Amino acid sequence: MKHSFILFNIIAAFLFTSCDKFLDIQPTGKVIARTGEEYRALLTGVYANFPDDRSLTTLRTDEVYLDKATITAEDYNTYFDIWVWNDAAPSENTATYSWRRFYHTIYIASYIIEKESEIEEASPADVSQLVGEAYMLRAYSYSILVNLFGKPYTKGNPSTDAGVPLLVKPDVETVLERSTVEQVYQQILYDIDMAKKKLNVDKWENDLNYRFNKISADALMARVCLYMGRWQESLDAAKAVIEAYPELEDITPSTGYTLPDNHNSKEAIVCLERVMKSEYKGIGYPDKNFITSIVTGDLRKNRFFKAKTSAVYDLLKGGTDDTRSTFRSAEFYLTAAEAAARLGDLNGAIDNYMTPMINNRYLAARRTPTINAMKAMTQDQLIDAILEDRRAELCFEGHRWFDLRRTIQQSITKKYGDDETYVLEEGDSRYTMLIPKEAISANPLLSQE
């Protein structure tokens, strides 16, 4: 009998010590990321779901025209109020910006950054690249958020203007206030800097080039500094990008080119966002005034658009699974040209950056006259010409709205049908968008100011 007692005690003691191990079960199908491969899959998850909001801003620009006669009721309900900048009281079904999805990307990126030292079964180089991409995703997400919802860095006072909340730690229990525009930009610059140290893949294969590569840190640097008005830094970074990706797509022959917003184009650096998805393409038409503003002889008019009737054009960019564009080389030629021009190096801007652009975009006969005309311009005129070129080159790729914001914030007039006219005044406060209502209602510390 005593033996039985002892036996029972032994069994009990054994159970107490071993049951924690018994309870540690790795679920299948579900996973808590541990290995390099699992962290990569986690990152691919946020890449695959990265918001295409940059293309939604296209609706706010002067690039798109909504046709009262042909718009569907659903598109009208979803997009009309965005098109006419009715931010204050949009109809209930209006498309909303992917505020949460950006922050989800930021959460996962921060999670990966925090777990850098815990990633198992991966080479140090792979871990470093992975974390570098996480920094890039975070920086890139903030660069879009602050330009959607914060005042432009170059207008107003960045050190007091409200930016967006800064989540840098993966913590679901935090409640954040809006940081200033300056703070957000500092975070972006810090993340780019970290990314630059970590990234080590020079070039991804075409079927993986949605991922950030080594040069993309400079690419984002060039764009962010351009938005900040830091011309020299922008120029330096853009130069580095051009050095790594000098090739431009020659669209002047009638066939044999790939449209530059395609991820197979030689201009492709990072192709993450579907900058003009097919559902967006169907909402309206390219604005006729915009197309007529592109000079004859500039073949972008023929390659990016196709006349449907004398008044209506179809957009040829975008709309397929292959068309994604985040960074491509032409942007950096134009960024370098603008920065150089702003710094006073007019000839450098024309010879080094605008000439290659013109050679790959204009009819042969129109190239020299165009270059010569530029040579005759004052600095302001040249900057305007470069911006006009930028508008034509990067149209429908989500750049226009941000470019409008950081430059003169010009007045835009939109006509809907014959009797409705909507105007965005020069420097209108609606050049900065309101934080989505659902975000405000979910966080008591958030406000529109």
Add this chain to the structure above:
Amino acid sequence: MKRLLFFLLSSLLSLGASAQASAQSVSDTLKAQGIAQEFELDNFVVTGYQKIDRRKMTGVSTTIKVDDETVGTILNVDHALEGQVPGLSSVTSTGAPGAPLKIRIRGISSINGNQDPLWVLDGIPLEGTEVPTMDDLKDIDNLYQTSIAGINPADIESITVLKDAAATAIYGARAANGVIVITTKKGKAGAPKINFHTKLTLSPNMGLDRLNLLNSDEKVNLELALLRSDYTFRENKGDVARIIANLGETAAYKAGGWSALSANAQNQINALRNINTDWNDILMRNAFTQDYGVSISGGGNKATYYVSVGYSDQQGNVQGVSADRFNTTMKTSIRINEMLKVGASLFVNQRKQKSFMTDYNGFVNPVYYSRLANPYFQPYKEDGTYNYDVNVQGGKEDSELDFNIFEERNNTSHKRKDRQVMAIFDAELQFTDWLKFTTQLGLQMDSYTIDKYAGEHSFAMRKDLERSIYSYSTGKAPFLPQTGGKHQVTEGHGSQWTWKGMLEGQRRFGDDHEVQLMLGSEIRHTDVNTVYTAAYGYDPRTLTSQTVFYPSENSAELFPLSRETQTENAFVSWFATGSYTFKDRYTLGGSIRFDGSDVFGVAKKYRYLPLYSVSGLWRIGDEPWMKRVKWVDAMNLRASYGIQGNIDKNTSPYLIGTYDKKTIFGKSEYIIEAETAPNPSLRWEKTRNVNVGMDFTLFDGFLTLGVDYYYRRSSDLIGLKMLPLETGFSSTTINWATMQNKGWEFAVSTRNFWRKNFHWTTQLNFGINNNKVLRETIADNATYPSREGYPVGALFALETAGLNEYGDPLFSNNNGEVVTLKELMKLNENGRSTLTAEEQRALFKYMGTTDPKVSGGFINTFEYKNWTLGINFTFNFGMKVRVTPSYRNTQYDRGLNTNHDILNSWSTENTSGTLPALMHFDSKPAATATDAEKNRYAEYVQYEEFNLYNYLDTWVRNCNYFRLQSLRLGYKFDMPWMKRIGVLNATVSVEARNLFVIASNYDNYLDPETMGNPFAQPIPREFIFGINLGF
């Protein structure tokens, strides 16, 4: 497994032989032991861990004896509980054979977690007992089996339902929904006893008259009227419109009416009036069910055995629906020596179910189709080939896919096969007369195969082909193979093992003090996996299939070829119970349990949280001063307080992702989507219980009365909490919600008449439950109200106030004014509400709850000489149900039949109609249109797109019913000659189940219980003839 079976069989057989040999010598002790066993059932409560002397039981429980006299004829164990246990409500979701009951004990105590009670078989908790909510089509159409369905009711001795904390706290984290303990029969020492039973059941065809469907004449008139009206939705549907259109007379008819039609058209239309296809006869049938069982039991003083075999074959009233079950059970118990006793039981069963194949919007469901099929439609042409019902809407708007219910039945199949093995081994080591160690090992293995087949010539396949149409550069074509059918197979396997060991001591000190103590530990491991595979272009003759070439990632997701899930969980627990009894009158009890589980990941701080109870019992009736009160035989006062737990398996303290595959540019990659916010402070759901109860036995046993009051507050319920979006998540599930259940339970039984040859007893038991959600959050953009302050089954609706001059519903707003929908919801011209989500929520009014407030049973038993008459009623009161609207005002499809409500809809011809008018707009009215027209358009859009019509209070019905569950007459043969040929007992019985139901208005529905679900099979009426023979 086979070896194990063989071993058990051979050992049982040898035992049987030895038992028989020793039977003669112990025949004297036989009777005594038989009586002892009866005594045991009545005087002990089996909790699954212990057998507690009823006189010391501080908790609340109800034990029912599972025999024909008590519960009538049942084929599934859960039906034994209907109307028998106060505080237990059961609702039938569908009358399909083998369908599980939704059982709730003392209300609902979890919002997102499991709400089903824990089932325990001979001490081993069963896995796989969850019942799906059965609210939607998917659940109804899936063949569903819980693991309890495998148990043969003939093998069951009794069922004990444990209700309050004192009774259930020993089950710790699984106790919150109550515990149902099944005790199976076992062998008794003595000569082998053979028992045979058969039950033959006839369920007559139900008859669809209650549905009030339109007959051919009415339907034709309706179609004729609609074609001339401004209601143009699906204008070309219906045979009338088709006949007129084929003759090119549509315009003429619209302008001139009936008289403008040619004689040919009139004749063709009138011909329709004369066809009245009886869908009831075609789709339903008289069903016949058989149930047979043989058991052999017996044993000697060293060993006992019980072996049984059972077979039942159940037909459904719906053609082609059936279920069968084959069981064998083997149990043995062996006394090895003075100290050691071991036992083994094996339960093996196989179940097969057959049903109809269904599609995703339910037309193929015969119950649903019988309501939609036009009475003038004939399923066969004169030459015997199929007539296709093109009025049935296919996959896409206005498509006309060929559908014929007979073709469908012939060319599709849907089968489910379950196999179950449960084995329980136990050992008891009696150290001294006051101390023993018991241990038990339980194994449960369930596996099932669901097999769905649709042939090439079936609507199901045509629909899939249509859904798979893809725009290739060469034109539109389906990507699924265009010949052959489809074959979908789901295989599921579940297994668990549970081990427990307990040390139990019970000792009396002196005359007055008695102490009982038990310590134990339990470990449990469960493993569930499912594999789904699909083959397209399938040929059942050659068993071959064709390759599917998916044009895109999305297409592959639409028709997946395989899917797999796996879940593994482990649990470790320690527990203790104890009680102290003073002078046999005062008992104090307590129990505590620590549960650990991997469900909470590695968050060790929340493992092993204790759940406990304390309780007391005062046997007032045994007090010396009460002895003087002669009319009181017994009187007890019980009180308990304690905590029960519940687990939610879907949240985690860690960032958990799910694997998926995605293609961004041509290359398929693994992705992990981590869309569920981690919850670092996850805990058990807890239910605090207070219970106070009294039991009386009065007037020499004439009246027995039990009353209990309970208050249960469930807190830390897993609920949704909204997060600031800047966290990257919109919500997380946290231990947030709170809910309470309060209620009374009564069990009254009276011995109305007790003479030598005539006994009459009455039993009334019922529970009153009030449930209230105390705290809950809902999404900010939710337009349907939160249940906070209301029962968990709360129904909300918009209060209507008649119709306006166009026949559209008017509403009574919160200020009591009568307003139009446009005014109520402040619709803009596009039919969108300009109210905030919160304001929209405030428009709804609380209508009631979907859970019964009062439920119970009323049972009368008469015994006259050898005759027994049992009359069992069950009832549920105080429920509301939201029914599917008889027709939708913006989407009534004239190609389908409906009930008479449509004839009561308002129209310019029928201005006395009280139900909403039909309305339809093809496009937004022009700017020049009248305001009335524009307003009506706005309302139309709101009804059309937002499902608002379903929320009208018109569609909320009372649901109260009182059902004659069983009326049974039995006769026990008692002839002297029977003994001589070895017959110990013989009983024949006739029983009628569900003979009638008295209910609040359930017009247009077959049964009040299944009113909310138009897809559910009707609850059958059954007539049963039974024979029971014992040798």
